[in-house]
Amino acid sequence: MKTCLVVDDSRVIRKIACRILQDLSYETEEAENGIMALESCRRRMPDVILLDWQMPQMTGIEFLRALRSEASGHHPVVVFCTTENDVVHITEALGAGADEYIMKPFDREIIEAKFAEVGLVMAQR
């Protein structure tokens, strides 16, 4: 079973996302900010990370930069999931090593579509 770490400071969003991901046969972990996410990754690296941007302590983009400097290559796959829905933020995220980008609000269909996209990204590498 593949694992997905859901990083978001909103408990409600984490819960919704986890439920969708579990339906997609993912084992889920949760973290409420970047620092906790890094700790979680050091304990056990997930296959995919669903990542919010604005969070107290350490933001999503700071977390991503830290993660990519620690782990090599594009593992794990990182999918942003955020209300920062503009080209500037998206471009910054891709530059920092994000693989996909979900603009909130999201639903089951979007998560499914974007995860399919990520599958393709991995297959092409």
Next chain:
Amino acid sequence: MNQQDFAYLADVLRRRSGLMLTEKKTHLVESRLVPVMRRFGFRDVGSLLKELHYGHEALVQAVIEAMTTNDSSFFRDRKTFEEFRDIVLPTLMVDRAESKHLRIWCAACAAGQEPYSVAMILEDFKLLAKGWTITLIATDINSQMITRAQEGLYSQFEVQRGLPIRRLVGNFMQEGTNWRISDSLRRMVTFRTFNLLDSFGWLPDLDVIFCRNVLMYFDHKTRLSVFDRIGDVLAQDGALLVGPAELVSGLTIGYAPSEGAPGLYYKTEPVPLHRRAAGQRLDRIPA
């Protein structure tokens, strides 16, 4: 809506658009007709349907448009677009190396997601820069869809289904919460309102035809007729792409599936002379 009204509506739809209505859908039908009823100022759906008997063309067209199902998404059924990218296009680039002209038709393009996906792949191949001429025609019976497609403006929800994020930032401009397709992609596509039941005579010879997720709404006879006439406009070595679950072989002679590529069909034999309308593109028939 009484049974008689329903039967009449079903008959008009079948004759005019090929679309099939089953009694089970009465509720859906009513809810789809309500906006048309309001637009034309009818009191209720019943009086709208009575007026339909007089064959008022704008009303008939509006009713047909309301009854179409227009769901689509960019790169829908990704496998189809991979087949286009990996099999169809490379072959044609060799076969058309001399004329450097590619002619593609999306036969039921909804709000444009399909032709724009095709255009993105063509752009990946840098065909225009390499001196190719691209004729990319996209049609749909629904004129509102064609208007939307020409505008090329999509909601945040629509661009998140099937469109990789790099394609989104590379090929669209953000307008508020919507996203507009780039001018270069829009310029590649010629949109036109067109009913698949009408004559294909205006179409050029085509190298690729996308006819996806539309024939499933038609009855058997209409499907046969469309496939038959597609055969008339598809070049002998041209490719036909249908939805992965849509069957072509067995339905009509003259097409063979490509092994390992669901939904991709090639013509098997020249279309016999007697099946062509007199004077129509006889130049293309092999001697």
